[in-house]
Amino acid sequence: MLAYARPLARLIGELEKLPGIGPKSAQRVAYHILRMPKSAALALAEAIAEVQEAVRFCSVCFNFSEDEVCSICRDPRRNKTTICVVAEPRDLIAIEKTGEHRGLYHVLHGVISPQDGIMPEQLRIRELLQRLDQSETAEVIVATNPTVEGDATALYLSKLLKPLGIKVTRLAHGLPLGADLDYADQATIISALQWRREM
Amino acid sequence: MYIRRLCLAHFRNYELLEIRPSPGLNVLVGENGHGKSNLLEAIYMLATTKSFRATRDTDVIQKGNPDAVAFAEVVFDDGSSCDVEVTVSREDRKSARINGARADRVLDLLGMLNAVFFGALDLRLINGEPSARRRYMDLAIAQTSPKYGRDLAAFRRSLDQRNSVLREMRDNPEYDPGLDVWTDQMTTHGSAVMERRFAFTDELAKLAVKAYAELSGKREKLVVRYEPSLGVEPEPPLPLEKTGGVSSVYLAARVCYDIELARVREIEIRRGTSLIGPHRDDLRLSVDGMEARAFASQGQQRTVVLSLKLAEFEYLEQCVGRSPVMLLDDVMSDLDDDRRSRLLQRVRGKCQTFITCTNLRSFPQEVLSEATVFVVRDGAIETVTS
Ligand SMILES: Nc1ncnc2c1ncn2[C@@H]1O[C@H](COP(=O)(O)OP(=O)(O)OP(=O)(O)O)[C@@H](O)[C@H]1O
Ligand SMILES: [Mg+2]
Ligand SMILES: [Zn+2]
Numbered sequence: 001m002l003a004y005a006r007p008l009a010r011l012i013g014e015l016e017k018l019p020g021i022g023p024k025s026a027q028r029v030a031y032h033i034l035r036m037p038k039s040a041a042l043a044l045a046e047a048i049a050e051v052q053e054a055v056r057f058c059s060v061c062f063n064f065s066e067d068e069v070c071s072i073c074r075d076p077r078r079n080k081t082t083i084c085v086v087a088e089p090r091d092l093i094a095i096e097k098t099g100e101h102r103g104l105y106h107v108l109h110g111v112i113s114p115q116d117g118i119m120p121e122q123l124r125i126r127e128l129l130q131r132l133d134q135s136e137t138a139e140v141i142v143a144t145n146p147t148v149e150g151d152a153t154a155l156y157l158s159k160l161l162k163p164l165g166i167k168v169t170r171l172a173h174g175l176p177l178g179a180d181l182d183y184a185d186q187a188t189i190i191s192a193l194q195w196r197r198e199m
Numbered sequence: 200m201y202i203r204r205l206c207l208a209h210f211r212n213y214e215l216l217e218i219r220p221s222p223g224l225n226v227l228v229g230e231n232g233h234g235k236s237n238l239l240e241a242i243y244m245l246a247t248t249k250s251f252r253a254t255r256d257t258d259v260i261q262k263g264n265p266d267a268v269a270f271a272e273v274v275f276d277d278g279s280s281c282d283v284e285v286t287v288s289r290e291d292r293k294s295a296r297i298n299g300a301r302a303d304r305v306l307d308l309l310g311m312l313n314a315v316f317f318g319a320l321d322l323r324l325i326n327g328e329p330s331a332r333r334r335y336m337d338l339a340i341a342q343t344s345p346k347y348g349r350d351l352a353a354f355r356r357s358l359d360q361r362n363s364v365l366r367e368m369r370d371n372p373e374y375d376p377g378l379d380v381w382t383d384q385m386t387t388h389g390s391a392v393m394e395r396r397f398a399f400t401d402e403l404a405k406l407a408v409k410a411y412a413e414l415s416g417k418r419e420k421l422v423v424r425y426e427p428s429l430g431v432e433p434e435p436p437l438p439l440e441k442t443g444g445v446s447s448v449y450l451a452a453r454v455c456y457d458i459e460l461a462r463v464r465e466i467e468i469r470r471g472t473s474l475i476g477p478h479r480d481d482l483r484l485s486v487d488g489m490e491a492r493a494f495a496s497q498g499q500q501r502t503v504v505l506s507l508k509l510a511e512f513e514y515l516e517q518c519v520g521r522s523p524v525m526l527l528d529d530v531m532s533d534l535d536d537d538r539r540s541r542l543l544q545r546v547r548g549k550c551q552t553f554i555t556c557t558n559l560r561s562f563p564q565e566v567l568s569e570a571t572v573f574v575v576r577d578g579a580i581e582t583v584t585s
Contacts, residue, residue, distance in 0.1 A: 115363045152383075
């Protein structure tokens with residue numbers, strides 16, 4: 001084992017715990033931070049501390065929010081009758097960027113995966129049901145990824161919601177627009193074929 | 200299709216190797232442990248991304264090196280060519296290059312180079328557990344259908360997830376964390392797997408029976424039967440227009456799967472595991488009405504496995520419209536002279552073939568005279584004669 005100075009070893013150790021960062025990149029990032037001007041390094045440390053202090057879950061949709069209720073849930077122009085259910089906050093961002101969904105969201109914080117100990121109770125499903133109970137929702141769009149777990153979660157939700165008289169839809173998956181068939185990976189082409197529609 | 204150039208770097212006992220095989224018969228001769236099988240393994244890995252020795256991928260990396268690379272220039276019947284490359288690394292995930300560009304997934308390599316391999320371990324097809332026969336079906340079908348590979352992966356995932364749910368329910372009888380949902384996922388993907396296995400074994404049975412008759416000089420008869428754990432017998436498939444675009448074999452498998460699962464539901468919960476489905480399928484092999492595993496002689500067993508491999512070869516050829524590369528590891532032992540020459544007869548002039556042996560005497564002179572012979576010695580090719 002290389003002998004790092006102890007504080008450096010600690011920083012590398014913490015960085016390694018982050019997703020997508022292996023030992024090599026942790027080391028690179030740590031050296032970078034070490035060489036940064038002190039003000040920049042402190043700004044980074046403060047941002048990390050602040051995100052923990054100031055960001056919490058929106059009490060309605062469970063997206064990250066600075067306030068008790070997030071800006072989307074508070075926005076009076078949003079269509080209150082459709083809720084788009086996503087697995088992760090980053091999925092919400094992706095859909096929101098398109099500007100096409102004018103309804104509300106609900107973030108589950110994961111998908112059902114019994115193998116990893118993630119049962120329906122571990123997700124924000126109970127909260128979704130309570131929310132539907134108290135609102136005028138007519139349609140729930142399930143936007144989980146087309147994986148085995150994403151599909152199972154969507155199915156679980158639709159079994160739960162349909163008896164309540166709510167329309168449940170699922171995002172279609174297919175070829176990315178503007179992309180060449182040539183460059184699409186096989187899984188995408190296969191699913192586009194499966195989900196083809198009549199013209 | 201054939202391999203025009205093969206290069207290895209730090210692969211098993213090869214430091215660096217570059218050879219230009221002939222489009223026809225290539226004989227690799229050498230003493231035990233000098234690297235004949237390793238060379239076939241590299242070609243196989245370029246075709247399937249996997250090793251045929253049931254070990255970890257990183258085992259192919261030469262001792263003391265960080266990674267192993269296999270590269271081949273593949274030439275198709277129309278004269279066009281394609282470069283394929285696989286890198287196995289101790290540090291990183293396995294990766295592939297197609298025409299020099301890094302592929303998003305290693306699996307994208309499937310379908311570029313097709314190969315059929317036969318080796319001593321393949322006798323497990325007869326003597327081994329049903330899992331060996333499922334593996335044979337799965338690899339063969341996946342080579343012709345990327346969709347099958349994905350259905351199979353999705354089936355296995357939903358099976359694992361469902362087993363976790365069943366264990367949970369066994370230990371916690373009051374609790375149901377969504378068994379139905381996982382049952383649905385498992386039957387959706389599992390029925391797609393069975394559908395393809397039906398179609399495959401149907402074709403395969405015909406081809407294997409023909410190959411066996413040929414190799415044995417029509418003296419014996421082989422029967423190959425797919426035995427799904429559900430016990431469904433496929434009806435002849437209905438035209439797709441009649442079933443709303445869904446295959447009738449799929450529907451039949453699915454209906455049967457659902458019924459059977461409902462029947463064993465309580466037992467599955469009590470045992471905490473999934474009891475029926477493609478993960479319990481088998482392939483039954485018999486020679487002259489007797490189960491091969493229990494009754495066939497050593498030479499007959501070898502002939503059965505060879506027939507299955509030749510059938511796989513023709514199946515691949517039909518599906519992809521070009522001849523795969525044939526990899527025969529040490530096939531000549533155990534076969535009598537007649538079977539040997541019928542085997543060589545069958546591959547001669549038909550496709551690119553690599554055969555390993557320890558002794559050239561197992562080959563008839565007229566076959567040797569048109570073959571390219573590589574002498575393999577301690578991780579290097581010593582001489583080439585053609
Ligand atoms: N990762 C590795 N690094 C270095 N050498 C290896 C590695 N893996 C296997 N070998 C060597 O490769 C040799 C085995 O090669 P191979 O199986 O190709 O032999 P062979 O020529 O087919 O022999 P046989 O006639 O007995 O089948 C062994 O000597 C083994 O030590
Ligand atoms: Mg060998
Ligand atoms: Zn909100």
